[in-house]
Amino acid sequence: AQTVTQSQPEMSVQEAETVTLSCTYDTSESDYYLFWYKQPPSRQMILVIRQEAYKQQNATENRFSVNFQKAAKSFSLKISDSQLGDAAMYFCALKLRQGGSEKLVFGKGTKLTVNP
Amino acid sequence: SAVISQKPSRDICQRGTSLTIQCQVDSQVTMMFWYRQQPGQSLTLIATANQGSEATYESGFVIDKFPISRPNLTFSTLTVSNMSPEDSSIYLCSVTGPDRTGQLYTFGSGTRLTVV
Numbered sequence: 444a445q446t447v448t449q450s451q452p453e454m455s456v457q458e459a460e461t462v463t464l465s466c467t468y469d470t471s472e473s474d475y476y477l478f479w480y481k482q483p484p485s486r487q488m489i490l491v492i493r494q495e496a497y498k499q500q501n502a503t504e505n506r507f508s509v510n511f512q513k514a515a516k517s518f519s520l521k522i523s524d525s526q527l528g529d530a531a532m533y534f535c536a537l538k539l540r541q542g543g544s545e546k547l548v549f550g551k552g553t554k555l556t557v558n559p
Numbered sequence: 560s561a562v563i564s565q566k567p568s569r570d571i572c573q574r575g576t577s578l579t580i581q582c583q584v585d586s587q588v589t590m591m592f593w594y595r596q597q598p599g600q601s602l603t604l605i606a607t608a609n610q611g612s613e614a615t616y617e618s619g620f621v622i623d624k625f626p627i628s629r630p631n632l633t634f635s636t637l638t639v640s641n642m643s644p645e646d647s648s649i650y651l652c653s654v655t656g657p658d659r660t661g662q663l664y665t666f667g668s669g670t671r672l673t674v675v
Contacts, residue, residue, distance in 0.1 A: 480666075486649055486669045488602075490664065534601060544615055546592065546607070550601060
């Protein structure tokens, strides 16, 4: 089964500190994509970062970076210098191919609170 | 990335009625998807909207309940039919492209549906 697991329903961090959100996944494919999405109360899904499985180098986007461990099937998100605007639900997602189609499978999400 | 206009942004409907949600994209996109996000839950794919042919539905979702149209490369509709309170959710349109890797998934702002 193709699954995505986020084991932390909620996390909190102090403003300007660093926080890491965990994600593990399971897939039988060798080539796939992983994503982190942010969903603030406005409910807009915003792409934070993405990682191609064939790339060994971890993706980074400004204050956001991932620790991609392909053998362990782990894809954690690190947020550095946390800001109040980072408070949101964070979803880890795996892109799967099914026949001639494709889809994203999402984890249950982690609610991040940023304390001033 | 593509810009998506999703309408309506929210609605309150009587049980037994139907609601059609529209998704308009500002550029031609490769694939269009419809997701459901039940209260406090993650996103679940309903179906892939195929241009000019029947949508591809995920397990647990059927055409009679969620008819989908995609007459061209930039527009799709999702209808929630014969609604019950269990259909109260956020419904999101998502598209891939235009992006040179084809791996950029963009989401609309969602439709918050409440069935009373």
